[in-house]
Amino acid sequence: MILxxxxxxxxxxxAFYDVVPEVSYSAAYSSSTAAALLLFLLAITVFYTGEAMHRDREVRIEPVLWVAPAPNNVLLLSKLLSTLLLALFLVALVGLTAIVIQLIRGHRPVEVSAYLRVYSVILIPSIALMAGTFLALSVLLRDKYLAYALAVATGAGLFYLYSQGYNHWLYNPVLYQLWTYSDLAGAEGNTGRILTHRVYCLALASLGVALAHLGFPRKSLLKSLRSTGRLGYSGWALIVAALSLAVAVITGLMIILSPR
Structure with missing residues (x-):
């Protein structure tokens, strides 16, 4: 129903209002849908990640899954991937709908590259960050409704700050009101900062997934730092967490020091 x-x-x-092309009609359509999708993507990512993480416990099959000879990353990443695919499916449907509306209204030509540029640079890293962060919250807090409450409060607080003009790049992961299509096309000279910011978001998403793995309550030999003389899954998770944190710090400093 929500899709x-x-x-x-x-x-x-x-569909019902005049569209003023900034660079082209496709740029205007893709930018408008990307901005409108953010709230829905946040809701879908948070809700479905939480449901996927806690459904096994609620239907009482978690003990059965935990005794299966599968590493923790399979149990975690399968749930994360399902949420990401659902969010990407919504993005694709909205993009196709926007293209159909653009054709019906006679706003030609349709530039598919404009849609791909906006969605890949703006929406996909934002989805990854939302999913990775809430995955970590779900695992570390171990209470679905507490994680929901914290996510909703954080999202509402951030959007309130953005509406008041406090929208610094470091705590604005979705780049709310910080970009235009001209920036993505390289016309305004802000492309480098935007791409650095997207790497920053992906690093934070990777950090969230690594923390979720480290905090996953399932105990097994596969979760140890070293297993059968090799680096175990938790050892790799520590390395990924350290590298992700380093990348986030470096790109964050680059964002702060880059000219506005």
Missing amino acids: PLAIFLSTLEL
Whole structure:
């Protein structure tokens, strides 16, 4: 039910109001849908990640899964991947709907590259960060509703700060009101900073996934730092967490020091 509603509301403005092209009609359509999708992507990512992480316990099959000879990363990444695919499916549907509306309204030509540029640079890293962060929250807090409450409070607080003009790049992972299509196309000279910011977001997403693995309560030999003389899955998770943190710090400093 939420997917049709998200598609309808994300494309409503395009269907019934005048579209003013900034660079081209495709740029305007893709930028509008990307901005409208953010709230729905946040809701879908948080809800479905939480449900996927806690459903096994609620239906009482968690002990059965935990005794299976599968490493923790399989149990965690399968849930993360399902949420990411659902969010990407929504993005694809909204993009196709926007293209159809653009054709019906006669706003040609349709530039598929504009949609791909906006969605890949703006939406996909944002989805990854939301999913990775909430995966870590779900594992570390170990309470679905507490994780939901914290995620909703954090999201509401951030959007309130953005509306008041406090939208610094370091705590604005979705780049809310910080980009235009001209920036992505390289016309405004802000492309480098945006790409650095997206690497920053992906590093934080990777850090969240690594922390989720380290905090996963399932105990097994596969979770040890070293297993059968080799580096275990938790050992690799520590390395990934350290590298992700280093990349996030470096790119964060680059964002701070880069000219506005």
